[in-house]
Structures are given as C-alpha cells and as structure tokens.
Amino acid sequence: MPSEQFWAIVPAAGTGSRMQTDKPKQYLLLQQQTVLMHTLNRLLSHPQISGLVIAIAKDDPWWSSLEIPADWPLLIAEGGQQRSDSVLNALDRLADEQVGDPWVLVHDAARPCLRHADIDHMIHSLATDEVGGILAMPITDTVKRATMDGRVAETVPREALWRAATPQMFRLQQLRQALSQAIAAGINVTDEASAMEYLGYQPKLIAGHADNIKITLPQDLPLAELFLQQQGGSNL
Template structure:
C-alpha cells in the first residue's frame, strides 16, 4: 500500500480512573507527556501524512506541550463522547484533503504503538473493502459473572480478541457510520462498533501485546518498561 494515510487522535477525555491531577494523556512517561510519545510514533511513520487531534475546549495542558514545529499535527475541539471527538476530527480532515483517505484512529494513551504493527495494518487492510482494527487474541480464561461477581459460566475464548487501536477505515465511510449511529442513539465505544452498526464486518489484524492503553496508575510503569524493551529490540 503506497498511498498516504492520516491519523486521528481523540484526546478530550479526562481519564478519571487514573485519580491524577490531569488527564492521563498528560501524565509524564520517561519525562515526556504520554501524548507526546503517542504523537511521535504516529508522525514519524513514513506513510502517515499528518495527525488530527481532538482536544477538550480550553485544554490548559496542550499549549505547554511544545511539539516540534515540523510535526504535521492539526487540532480541533473534541466532544462529550469519543465518537463526537472522532467525528469533529473527521470534519476537519475533510478540509485538509480532497481525497477519501484511509484514517487510523488511535488512542492518545497508547504510546507504545509499533511501526511494524501499523505496517501490518496497511498491508493487510489496504485493499480491504471495509477496513479493520488492531487487536490481540485472548489467551486468559474468561468468566461471565452475575451482579454480585459470582461466576455463572466459563466463556469459550476461541474467536475472542481484545480490541485495540489504531482502527483503520475510509474517511467518508467512518464519518457516515458515526453519524448514523448517533442518530440512532447507539453508543459506540470504538470506531469498529459504528461500522458494525452499518452491517459491515471489519477485519482484525494481530498486533503486539505491548500496545497497552494507559488507564490505571500502574500502567505508566509498564509502558516505560515496554518503551525500553522496544528501544533495545526485545520482543514483547
């Protein structure tokens, strides 16, 4: 796949589970905010034309990020929900390009994304009629529980995956899917859910397990370890 793609980063969330004084994407990881690492991985990929990031209104942390001047990063205002932020970013992107490019939507709090995983997505999805997402097959035993956390059943894990990002779809198709889901009052937790609502079947591309999403305080130390391992060329 030789054509350029764009990336979108929804970053208007507050990350309340971190119990920190700022959104998790602005917590320090190896002396840089998490989102700096994430954006660095995206803008340095040779096939990514640029990044559109959706920020909360009056975000007090973004101006102090001091991104390199040559990074092709564009900003817009996010919304109350992830889908709203992605939709706003897609609208801005339509003004930045006169084509219908592939778009990689990536979590701001996934700073360990590997270029090799992006390469795998571009290769496996470049000619796909729908697109798809990065994911990891489940290896742990899965339990279904009741409201009191008592186990009701052991779930067959074959065919079950943990959805991750990036999630890769065509600009216009994803924009339409998010619009249709919103009009139907469907709560989509990721972009693939919106495409599924349209009756489409995105593909999952296997990625590395170190592409973690920083959600809890202990995840910062784990991400730092993974970044170090990646720098040393160690598998994860």
C-alpha cells in the first residue's frame, strides 16, 4: 500500500425536509447519539483516515451543541446551497491546509452505518487507481420505468445497474476541478461521481454492504438502529 493520505469530507448542511422533523436528519438521535456523531466517529476512528472536513450551514444552531472530542482532526467549512457547493467548499478548505493532493472520501452525513471493512475495501481497491471510485451495490430488484400518470411504461434490465452510495473516493485536485467545472456549466451534480463523469472520467464501482443506508425517510431511523445493533462495536 502506497504511503498516502486519506481525508474524509462530510457535507452536513442539508435540511432533510422529507424526514418531517423540527431539525435536520443528521441531528436526530440514534442510540443516544446524533446521526452525525455516529457518522463522524465511523470515519475518524478508521486508522487510515488522516482527518475530516465537515461543511456546516452558516446558520446551523445545532452543531455547537455537539460534544466533539478535542483530539479529533476536524476542520470546518461553510456549507453551500447545494450538496455540490458544500463539498467544493470543504475541498477548498482542505486545499488551504496545503496537504498536497490526498485522496478524499466524500460521505453522506446521514449514513451512520458505514463499516470499516468497506473503507478498507475502497482504499485497497482504489489507492493505485488513476481515477478513483464509489461505494455502490448491484441492483437486485426488478426495475420499472413509470409513465407520467404512475403506470408501468417498461421493465428496465437490471444487469449492470448499480445503486450509488458513499463514500466516493477521488483525488482532491481532480474532484475540485470536476465540481468547479460542472457547477459553472449548470450540470445537475447529484453526487461526486457525476461531476467526474462530466469531465470524461469513469469511476470504478466498489461493492459495499447493503446496511450502509442513507437516512432519508422516517422509517429509515429504526432500520439504522437495527443495523447498528447487528453490527455491534467490533463488527465494523
């Protein structure tokens, strides 16, 4: 394994409106801790993660109430209007630290069940890759395309279809360039890979565990709690 630095980036400026709660989903409680604290701990407790940059909304009233360990190598960037803006701000913040051109693993704030084994798999699979890649899961369900009035238009072949997840791992400077150009061109950047694809890169797909869910709807919270219980403290 090459001697490399690996930094985590967590965009955490979203409002999570689909959760229908009085606070963003990353600040909801999960096993007596916020979802965000679970996520940060999963990343920063990994031995190969050098540090983490989190993008927080400028008017966020909840962040200051978290008990962040003093020894966490944590940098703060200002969140943007869109996820892509927050990630770019975090990359700029990291570049200001003059850390060179490390790998960055961008991870959703609302994915608290990430396993260390999946981080290991990504690092071992991508550390010598020229592009980088994303954690993803092959689609196993039958996939339907809908009409405008909610009827089945066709069945889409699921072969070679994957469900994108995070972390998404790319070089700092390449991702920074890709996001900057995609945003300037008005491209709908739904994840970091789509920005890289805009520049013509083909990120590699790395199969991850299905329990790395993103908390989006109210029913996702008890499911995440079940997964954390199943994983236990040592099964990361």
